[in-house]
Amino acid sequence: xxxxxxxxxxxxxxxxxxxxxxxxxxxxxxxxxxxxxxxxxxxxxxxxxxxxxxxxxxxxxxxxxxxxxxxxxxxxxxxxxxxxxxxxxxxxxxxxxxxxxxxxxxxxxxxxxxxxxxxxxxxxxxxxxxxxx
Amino acid sequence: xxxxxxxxxxxxxxxxxxxxxxxxxxxxxxxxxxxxxxxxxxxxxxxxxxxxxxxxxxxxxxxxxxxxxxxxxxxxxxxxxxxxxxxxxxxxxxxxxxxxxxxxxxxxxxxxxxxxxxxxxxxxxxxxxxxxxxxxxxxxxxxxxxxxxxxxxxxxxxxxxxxxxxxxxxxxxxxxxxxxxxxxxxxxxxxxxxxxxxxxxxxxxxxxxxxxxxxxxxxxxxxxxxxxxxxxxxxxxxxxxxxxxxxxxxxxxxxxxxxxxxxxxxxxxxxxxxxxxxxxxxxxxxxxxxxxxxxxxxxxxxxxxxxxxxxxxxxxxx
Numbered sequence: 001x002x003x004x005x006x007x008x009x010x011x012x013x014x015x016x017x018x019x020x021x022x023x024x025x026x027x028x029x030x031x032x033x034x035x036x037x038x039x040x041x042x043x044x045x046x047x048x049x050x051x052x053x054x055x056x057x058x059x060x061x062x063x064x065x066x067x068x069x070x071x072x073x074x075x076x077x078x079x080x081x082x083x084x085x086x087x088x089x090x091x092x093x094x095x096x097x098x099x100x101x102x103x104x105x106x107x108x109x110x111x112x113x114x115x116x117x118x119x120x121x122x123x124x125x126x127x128x129x130x131x132x133x
Numbered sequence: 134x135x136x137x138x139x140x141x142x143x144x145x146x147x148x149x150x151x152x153x154x155x156x157x158x159x160x161x162x163x164x165x166x167x168x169x170x171x172x173x174x175x176x177x178x179x180x181x182x183x184x185x186x187x188x189x190x191x192x193x194x195x196x197x198x199x200x201x202x203x204x205x206x207x208x209x210x211x212x213x214x215x216x217x218x219x220x221x222x223x224x225x226x227x228x229x230x231x232x233x234x235x236x237x238x239x240x241x242x243x244x245x246x247x248x249x250x251x252x253x254x255x256x257x258x259x260x261x262x263x264x265x266x267x268x269x270x271x272x273x274x275x276x277x278x279x280x281x282x283x284x285x286x287x288x289x290x291x292x293x294x295x296x297x298x299x300x301x302x303x304x305x306x307x308x309x310x311x312x313x314x315x316x317x318x319x320x321x322x323x324x325x326x327x328x329x330x331x332x333x334x335x336x337x338x339x340x341x342x343x344x345x346x347x348x349x350x351x352x353x354x355x356x357x358x359x360x361x362x363x364x365x366x367x368x369x370x371x372x373x374x375x376x377x378x379x380x381x382x383x384x385x386x387x388x389x390x391x392x393x394x395x396x397x398x399x400x401x402x403x404x405x406x407x408x409x410x411x412x413x414x415x416x417x418x419x420x421x422x423x424x425x426x427x428x429x430x431x432x433x434x435x436x437x438x439x440x441x442x443x444x445x446x447x448x449x450x451x
Contacts, residue, residue, distance in 0.1 A: 046237060
């Protein structure tokens, strides 16, 4: 059997147009040996879920800079569960106020990484928490 | 209870298809077991290869072509390839960016794949992934290769119709005449033809096609289609050219001939892959590689004498 690669979707839900952070993360994950499906801007939760399903993703990484995380992140978690994709790890990043983090986690987001988080930390977290399919 | 994935694919479950594709990519034995079960359901899909240099617009063309095919009521499977980094083993698979709307169309299944070290423009599992998409019921399967140079021609072996996408501004007529990618085109597509140099590129490509006819009688004269993919211009013409080619190869029994050749190549490849996999597994189990390397380093053996010994020890071909 050849080596299994971690498949991660990097998506920007909502309407914000700043993707430098998301692109940087895509690079970082790829350099850590992962296969990154970069979906680009203006993704709806439905698009993200369908992509995760077709790509048989291990992880969905969501980036939000415009404050939409409170709606979008839990919505993605919810729709993943509805499509029987509850094993997919969901991590988020961007501009997320501290006080929103517990709410997001309660809604099922596995981890939130704020700006300035050490990228090694993010990569390690993902590698250690991938759920077997 | 574990899902019966082969049945899932034949029943049209995208989840089953996605999981089996992963198995095939990872060379998981469950993937091959599945191939055995679904193989008799393959052969219905028509396979279109789209290749060309990086930045030629392959993804945009794939997206627009798929929209046109959907309007005709056809279901589409798309395999979008991107290169694996030789240093990190990772990959950025970004072709879906150009196909955003299609992610919501239930008649379209898009899978991004990394080459994982395979040369030639495709990945090792591509051929098997085409078969499972075929068994799944897709009418058309589009393979979008990585951005290629002059030499990555693997797509011609797996596609029924190969489209080579060119863009103005990337070289002169001498480049065009070199062997390789220019030779494998069933259809040339000149994309971004609103750019300067488009007319010249058309003339140069036409020259290559005519020259080929002068040298040897051609039964299929490669058409040259002009497109501006991002504006959805010319894609209808591309569709028509593909339909013409399909009719041509069906009428001339080339479809059957091509598939015969494909079966020959694929079967040999499948046998070769499994043979070597088993052999390598044995060598690892018996822990022989270290001592083999030592023996060669110490000049006690050569790779060639080792090869003979390993074959004698492990393979019985009477």
